[in-house]
Amino acid sequence: MSAPLPVTLTVNGETLSHLIEPRETLADFLRRDLGLTGTHTGCEMGVCGACLVMLDGVPVHACLIFAVQAAGADIATVEGLTESAAVADLQRAFHERNALQCGFCTPGMLITAQGLLARTSVPSRAEIRDALSGNYCRCTGYEAIVDAIETVAHKRAAGEAAPRFTEEPA
Amino acid sequence: MKARAFDYIRPATVAEALAAFAEAEGDASYIAGGQSLIPALALRLQAPARLIDIGHIAALRGIAVEDGWLRLGALTRHVEAHDHPLIAVHAPLLALAAPYVAHPAIRNRGTLGGSVALADPASEFPAMMLAMAAEIEIVGAEGTRRVPADAFFQDLYQTALEPGELLAALHIPVARPEQRCAFDEIARRRGDYALVGCGIRLTMPRDRVEEAHIAFLAVGPTPMRAPAAEAALIGARLDAEAIRRAQAALARDLDPPEDGEVPPAMRLHLARVLLGRLLGRLQDQIAEAA
Incomplete structure (x- = not known):
């Protein structure tokens, strides 16, 4: 009975049907079955925040949900949010402010930031830090990350459209 | 892993x-x-x-007020405790405690029913069930029953739930205008398990405390009421003297276990500090309202 089950779900706008073993987490499904390796697996117990994805529009840990539980759900990974340019302004701000070094934590940071700005248009620095309390960065430190998110919050509130991310900021 | x-x-x-x-x-x-x-x-x-x-069972969802009780379906998510207008009005302690529960992404998935059923003594929501005098609705093969929070939490991770039974809903008596409440905790880092946390609900129809509910988390094998501290407040004005008496009485309520993280005496001290802080906050609120 622990045999694979048929599961239909939407990932980055595409509706997919797959046979999935119940024990497989959403994070492993995205990485192994779909090759979407932008969702990083760090602690695999809901502490580090590297595996965050959007599930029905809100951030969740992909390591804390089995893929079979996501049947019928709408998932967006960092790849999908990048292609749609939904986080392009955040990516640019992280780049400009050097808010990443190794980049392992960055997909999770972007998703937390996107979730925060959807709830609170211009959060205080304390609110940004609070939102980031579940995202571990082990190299840059948080100051630049908070700066980058704060910058984007103000730009979005002023109605500036998110520019598409390019390798070299203008 | x-x-x-x-x-x-x-x-x-x-x-x-x-x-x-x-x-x-x-x-x-x-x-x-x-x-x-x-x-x-x-x-x-x-x-x-x-x-x-059980995440797709419609009967376990829903937030509604019925006959003076707020009924929270077991699948109510932590983020709803944070945001839902009915919870803010009728169960303000839950709304006060919600920001301290884990991190935003956990709050988007975690359920109130799951948190209370697990009964982690260091979690915020189980302790708030005690502070709000909530009742827990349990469904099993024999039918449905309601258990007062005081009888629900029995020992470390042990509750009134029998194997196979489901926690169906939480029932919370709606907050009354003469009630005041406060929540806070002391943790090393935001979102970490608290060293100690406390929720308080005082019923003060006039200027004296008629009823007190004080519940602590992370001080013992279950979330815990503090009956001696509560008794120290009954009939008193909420002044510095009453607060000192309640703080002193805590030694009779709490006997934190040795756990290798902080010594029991330090945990008791932190509980006293936190109780004083919260009662002081309520004292200030009352002074401002007067």
Whole structure:
């Protein structure tokens, strides 16, 4: 009975049907079955925040949900949010402010930031830090990350459209 | 760090869920938000042969006021405790405690029913059930019953839930205008388990305390009321003297265990500091309102 089950779900706008073993987490499904390796697996117990994805529009840990539980759900990974340019302004701000070094934590940071700005248009620095309390960065430190998110919050509130991310900021 | 293989069932009704559990002869777990259960499965602290996903049972959802009680379906998510207008008005302690529960992404998945059923003594929501005099609705093969929070939490991770029973809903007496409440905790880092946390609900129809509910988390094997501290406040004005008496009485209520993280005496000290801080905050609120 622990045999694979048929599961239909939407990932980055595409509706997919797959046979999935119940024990497989959403994070492993995205990485192994779909090759979407932008969702990083760090602690695999809901502490580090590297595996965050959007599930029905809100951030969740992909390591804390089995893929079979996501049947019928709408998932967006960092790849999908990048292609749609939904986080392009955040990516640019992280780049400009050097808010990443190794980049392992960055997909999770972007998703937390996107979730925060959807709830609170211009959060205080304390609110940004609070939102980031579940995202571990082990190299840059948080100051630049908070700066980058704060910058984007103000730009979005002023109605500036998110520019598409390019390798070299203008 | 991967869960052992299990079979997965997603029932549509409570009856189907109970039947799926009975069929598994005890080797099953219910899963709702899964934010505590999945790490336990990944660490193989638990390895049930069957997971019964109750997350899609409509009868376990919903937030409504009925006859002076706020009924929260077991599947109410932590983020709703944070945001929902009915909770803010009728169960303000839950709204005050919600920002301290884990991190935003956990709050988007975790359920109130799951948190209370797990009964982690260091979690915020179980202790708030005590502070709000909530009742827990349990459904099982024998039917439905309601258990007062004081009788629900029995020992470390042990509750009034029998194997196979489901926590269906939380019932909270709606907050009255003459009640005031406060919550805070002391933690090393935001979102970490608290060293000590406390929720208080005082009923003060005039300028004296008529009824006091004080509940602590992370001070013992279960979330704990502080009856001696409560008694020290009954009939008193909330002044510096009453607060000192309540703080002194805490030594009779709490006997924190040795746990290797902080010494019991320090935990008791922190509980006293926190109680003084919260009662002081309520004293200030009353002074401002006067």
